[in-house]
Amino acid sequence: MGASNTKFRFKDLYQFKGYKFCDSFVENNNILVVLKRTSKTGICPCCNKRCRYIHSRTKRKIRDLDVVDSKVYISFTSYQLDCNCGYNGYEELDFCEDYSRFTKRFEEKTVILCMKMCIKDVAKEMRIGWEATKRIDKKNAAKYVIDLEQVNPKRIGIDEIAHEKGHKYLTVVRDVDLGKVIWVGKNRRKETLDEFFKKLGIRKSWNIDVAVCDMWDPYIASIKANTNAAIVFDKFHIAKAITEAVDKVRKQEFAKADKEERINMKHKRFLILSRQKNLVSEKQEELRQLFDQNKNLFVAYLLKEQALDIFDEQRESVGLKRFKKWFKNVHDAGIEQFNEVAKRIDKYFYGIANYFIYRLTNAQSEGFNNKINIIKRRAYGFRDLEYFKLKILQSCGLKHPQNP
Numbered sequence: 268m269g270a271s272n273t274k275f276r277f278k279d280l281y282q283f284k285g286y287k288f289c290d291s292f293v294e295n296n297n298i299l300v301v302l303k304r305t306s307k308t309g310i311c312p313c314c315n316k317r318c319r320y321i322h323s324r325t326k327r328k329i330r331d332l333d334v335v336d337s338k339v340y341i342s343f344t345s346y347q348l349d350c351n352c353g354y355n356g357y358e359e360l361d362f363c364e365d366y367s368r369f370t371k372r373f374e375e376k377t378v379i380l381c382m383k384m385c386i387k388d389v390a391k392e393m394r395i396g397w398e399a400t401k402r403i404d405k406k407n408a409a410k411y412v413i414d415l416e417q418v419n420p421k422r423i424g425i426d427e428i429a430h431e432k433g434h435k436y437l438t439v440v441r442d443v444d445l446g447k448v449i450w451v452g453k454n455r456r457k458e459t460l461d462e463f464f465k466k467l468g469i470r471k472s473w474n475i476d477v478a479v480c481d482m483w484d485p486y487i488a489s490i491k492a493n494t495n496a497a498i499v500f501d502k503f504h505i506a507k508a509i510t511e512a513v514d515k516v517r518k519q520e521f522a523k524a525d526k527e528e529r530i531n532m533k534h535k536r537f538l539i540l541s542r543q544k545n546l547v548s549e550k551q552e553e554l555r556q557l558f559d560q561n562k563n564l565f566v567a568y569l570l571k572e573q574a575l576d577i578f579d580e581q582r583e584s585v586g587l588k589r590f591k592k593w594f595k596n597v598h599d600a601g602i603e604q605f606n607e608v609a610k611r612i613d614k615y616f617y618g619i620a621n622y623f624i625y626r627l628t629n630a631q632s633e634g635f636n637n638k639i640n641i642i643k644r645r646a647y648g649f650r651d652l653e654y655f656k657l658k659i660l661q662s663c664g665l666k667h668p669q670n671p
């Protein structure tokens with residue numbers, strides 16, 4: 268409470284620019300607030316001047332925030348102007364958008380709830396329809412679309428995210444230094460990313476120093492065509508490919524094993540895929556026993572541990588030397604699954620070598636992916652792709668209302 272107590276008056280809730288509270292009624296259990304204009308002229312949204320030429324007067328009744336359990340409607344007259352500046356249309360109102368059936372503060376509350384709940388629950392809470400709720404949220408989410416003119420990215424991260432059960436993809440571009448999503452595009456083709464660079468503009472695209480992404484040829488082609496950036500492949504993506512190779516060996520060895528060996532191999536997947544340095548000695552002993560029995564699995568495990576360990580290397584030259592040695596070890600081991608992954612790493616080695624220079628990963632995207640999955644779950648899959656894109660930009664983007 269401030270130093271002086273001010274009297275609370277119901278009508279103060281309904282003072283808007285250009286209008287004043289006139290009267291209120293109960294109408295079918297709802298509250299109807301009638302506003303009165305304070306001026307016979309209207310403000311032109313185009314030139315911001317007062318305009319005397321009124322094309323038409325429209326009586327409008329829009330929904331406002333509830334008072335206790337009652338729905339509140341506001342009734343007022345709004346002007347359509349014929350301004351000298353050439354504008355004709357609705358005058359500017361600070362409490363309601365053109366053609367909206369709701370006040371701005373009603374819409375704002377709806378939007379805030381839509382960040383926390385699914386549309387269905389928000390519709391129930393606000394006592395409006397599902398379609399109206401979505402329309403309000405989509406219209407407002409569109410305000411968070413980042414104007415690429417405002418950014419000047421030096422380091423970007425490119426990710427794909429699956430929607431609709433993995434068959435369709437979106438491409439998500441982050442400004443690594445801002446830590447924000449700056450663009451979302453449909454599909455994961457070269458053309459998808461080309462569109463981002465086109466929107467960003469040639470000059471800014473050529474100013475990007477480094478781009479981190481997965482070993483995905485369409486992205487690589489687009490980065491090479493549109494920028495001069497060094498490409499870094501995400502080390503977690505590479506680690507995943509290597510870990511998958513060990514898992515394939517494990518499955519193959521399990522299929523070949525006899526009954527007794529299988530008992531020993533069961534429930535060891537987690538141990539085999541974990542980094543050795545993260546295991547307690549008791550678990551390491553369990554692994555040793557398993558490896559005594561299965562040499563192939565042991566070799567595969569060592570190859571995985573060696574490769575993942577290289578990424579902890581601080582010196583570029585040593586990192587590269589160790590990878591060279593690793594390629595030789597893979598060759599000598601002659602394990603098919605590792606030959607495959609080594610071939611892939613070799614093909615993309617320039618981007619792995621760049622990791623030792625730029626030390627960039629897609630780890631940051633992890634947090635965004637969690638947010639995106641929450642949005643996805645809330646909307647039961649988001650069949651309206653445009654809306655989904657907007658929601659991603661709203662929650663991970665530059666103009667997020669919680670960090671403006």
Ligand SMILES: [Zn+2]
Pocket residue numbers: 311312313314315316318350351352353354
């Ligand atoms: Zn005007």
